[in-house]
Structures are given as C-alpha cells and as structure tokens.
Amino acid sequence: MTRGESTNDDRDPAAADQMTALERRARRLLLVYPPDYRRDRGEEIVGTLLEATPEGRGWPRVRDVRALALGGLKARAAQNRQRTASANLRVAIMAGLAMYLRYWFTGYVYSIQWVSPHSAWLDGSNNWTAIMAAVLISATIVLAWVAPRAVTVLVCALAASAAVVLFALEIGGPAAVLGPRLLQVVALAGLAVLAPRAGHSSRHWLWLPGVMAVSTIPFALNVGYGWFLTSALPLLVIAVAGLLWVAVDARLIVAVLTFLAVTALQMPAAGIRSGIGMLAALPFLGVVLALAAPAIWLLRRQSARRPVS
Numbered sequence: 001m002t003r004g005e006s007t008n009d010d011r012d013p014a015a016a017d018q019m020t021a022l023e024r025r026a027r028r029l030l031l032v033y034p035p036d037y038r039r040d041r042g043e044e045i046v047g048t049l050l051e052a053t054p055e056g057r058g059w060p061r062v063r064d065v066r067a068l069a070l071g072g073l074k075a076r077a078a079q080n081r082q083r084t085a086s087a088n089l090r091v092a093i094m095a096g097l098a099m100y101l102r103y104w105f106t107g108y109v110y111s112i113q114w115v116s117p118h119s120a121w122l123d124g125s126n127n128w129t130a131i132m133a134a135v136l137i138s139a140t141i142v143l144a145w146v147a148p149r150a151v152t153v154l155v156c157a158l159a160a161s162a163a164v165v166l167f168a169l170e171i172g173g174p175a176a177v178l179g180p181r182l183l184q185v186v187a188l189a190g191l192a193v194l195a196p197r198a199g200h201s202s203r204h205w206l207w208l209p210g211v212m213a214v215s216t217i218p219f220a221l222n223v224g225y226g227w228f229l230t231s232a233l234p235l236l237v238i239a240v241a242g243l244l245w246v247a248v249d250a251r252l253i254v255a256v257l258t259f260l261a262v263t264a265l266q267m268p269a270a271g272i273r274s275g276i277g278m279l280a281a282l283p284f285l286g287v288v289l290a291l292a293a294p295a296i297w298l299l300r301r302q303s304a305r306r307p308v309s
Contacts, residue, residue, distance in 0.1 A: 021058050026050060029065060032072030034079045077248045077302065085303035089296065092251040094194050095205050096258025097187045098141045102209035103263070104184055105141075108134035108167075129167040136160035138213075140188055144195035145203045157192035161185040180266050187262060208255060211238065235259075250299040257292045264288060 026049045030038050033045075049068065053060045060068075111130040140156045147153050161184075168181040215234035235256070242253030264285040 022053060022060070023050060025059055026053075029060070029068055030072075032069050033075050034072075036079070037072075037075045073248050081302060081304055083304055085300040088251055088299055088303045089254070090194050091205065092254035092299065093258050094144060094191060095208050095251070095255035097190050097194075097262065098144070098206070098209040099212050099255065099259040100262045101137050101141055101184065101187050101191070102212040104164075105134050105137050105213055108137070129163055129170055133160065133163040133167050136163050137184075137188070140191060141209055142206065144191040145206055147195070150192075150195070153195045154192045157188040161188050164188075183262070183265055208238070208252075246295065246298060250295050250302055254292065254295050254299055257288055257295060260288045261285060261292070 023046065026046050027042075029049075030042050030045060033042070045068070049060050049064055052064055059065075108130045111127075136156060137160045140153065140160050143153045143156050164181045164184045165178075168178045211234055239253070239256045242256050246253050264281045266281075
C-alpha cells in the first residue's frame with residue numbers, strides 16, 4: 001500500500017487530500033522519464049518517492065526531486081543510445097523541416113485572412129489555392145509522423161507541392177516569389193522521403209511545429225503583439241531549451257539548426273536573379289553550419305553503434 005492510500009476510515013479528510021495532492025505531484029514528476037520507463041517502473045518510483053517524503057508535506061523533498069530528475073535524464077539518454085545515428089539524425093531533420101513548413105502554413109493563413117482581394121498579388125480567384133496549400137502542408141506534416149503507409153505521405157506531399165507552385169504562378173510574382181515556394185517543395189519532398197523509412201520517430205515530435213504554428217497565428221491574424229513576441233521569441237525559447245538539453249539529447253538543437261539553415265536559404269531563393277540574396281545569407285548560413293557540426297558529432301556519440309536487434 002502506498003502513502004497515497006488511506007489506511008483507516010477515520011483519517012483526517014484534510015490529510016487525505018494532502019496525500020492525494022502529493023501523489024498527483026509525484027506522478028507529474030515522472031514525466032521526466034521516457035514513456036516506456038514510466039510504464040514499466042512508474043509505480044515503483046512513485047511508491048518509493050511517497051515513502052521517502054515526511055508526513056505533512058505537499059511536495060517531495062528537493063533532494064528527492066533532484067535525484068528523480070537526474071534519473072529521468074539518464075534514462076532518456078540511455079534510450080536515445082538504442083537508436084542509430086542515422087535514425088536520430090533523420091528525426092532531427094524531419095522536425096526542422098516540419099518547423100519550417102509550419103512557418104509557411106502561417107503565411108498562407110495570413111494570405112487568406114488579411115490580404116485584400118484587390119491586391120495586385122492576390123485576388124479572390126486564388127484564395128482557394130492559399131487554403132489548399134495551408135491545409136495540405138499541415139496534413140503532410142502530421143502524416144509524416146503518424147501515417148502507417150509511405151504512399152499516403154507521398155501523395156499528400158505531391159498535392160501540397162502542386163498547391164504551393166500553383167499559388168506562386170497565380171499571384172504572378174517574379175523569381176522572388178517562385179524561389180521560396182520551390183524551397184517549400186524541397187522541404188515537402190524531404191519529409192516524404194524521410195518519413196517512410198523503418199523505425200521512423202514518435203509522433204510526440206509534432207509539438208515543435210505545433211508550437212511554431214500556434215505562436216505565429218496571432219501575427220498572421222494581425223493581432224498586434226509584434227513579430228518578436230509571436231515568431232522570434234518562441235524560436236529563441238526552443239533554441240535555448242535545445243542547448244540546455246544537448247548533453248542528454250542533441251536532436252532538438254539539430255532540429256533548430258536545420259530550421260535556421262533552410263530559412264537562411266530563402267534569401268538567395270528570393271534574390272535568385274540578382275545574387276544579392278546569396279551574399280547576404282552566406283554569413284548567417286556559415287554560422288549555422290559551424291554550429292551544426294559539433295551538434296551532429298554529439299548526436300552521433302549519443303546514438304547506438306549498430307542497429308538494435
């Protein structure tokens with residue numbers, strides 16, 4: 001019987017409520033462990049934590065929380081080492097491409113909602129292509145992580161690519177418009193190629209593009225919080241989290257660097273005729289690639305040497 005269970009019928013109700021709260025908080029702390037580990041040993045860890053907590057406390061002791069957190073980090077690091085370097089790198093690149101495509105999903109939402117139908121580059125006749133591009137890009141991102149069949153992802157990626165190119169052609173823009181759209185097609189193709197392989201990653205990585213999409217929707221809807229608060233700040237928080245987490249799992253920071261690298265290519269894609277965009281993007285791209293080299297090296301060290309049978 002655990003500390004969270006009542007041992008007699010005349011127990012003080014306030015104490016029972018306190019013990020219930022203690023057990024609930026102890027179970028929240030278990031989230032630091034991987035799902036499989038929680039399923040196999042979660043009850044044992046909670047029971048030990050409750051037994052070690054003195055009577056009358058609503059939270060476990062600081063030293064017990066610290067020990068639990070360190071144990072969870074070690075368990076996650078050990079889990080990551082069960083996958084090969086190629087599998088871990090594939091997950092990180094997929095997450096980065098998904099973040100990039102979510103950025104464009106928000107752009108199409110903005111096109112649908114707030115650009116005047118009488119605009120020179122968007123009229124009411126092609127609003128449907130913006131809607132189609134937004135929906136199909138979103139569907140491709142989700143299917144890349146959860147679809148059981150490769151053909152599903154491939155068909156959706158091809159449909160999204162067609163919608164993106166059609167949108168660019170309909171608005172009648174120059175290479176500055178078409179170039180970034182072609183880069184979206186490359187990102188969609190990347191998701192379609194990476195997703196179907198054996199052992200592709202858990203759907204929990206969808207939180208990354210999800211955060212990017214939700215945080216930028218206020219900007220897309222012209223709410224007025226400013227670009228920094230709705231776009232740059234969430235990315236900065238994710239990047240800082242990736243740096244703090246890098247010793248346990250380098251995939252998050254590699255995903256962020258993938259997103260930054262592809263985003264940096266938008267500038268030369270937009271300035272494809274003049275070449276000015278390429279010169280402006282090179283320093284930033286160089287910094288991103290310089291940071292990516294040690295991050296990928298660390299990811300390789302965190303991975304299994306050979307496939308686990």
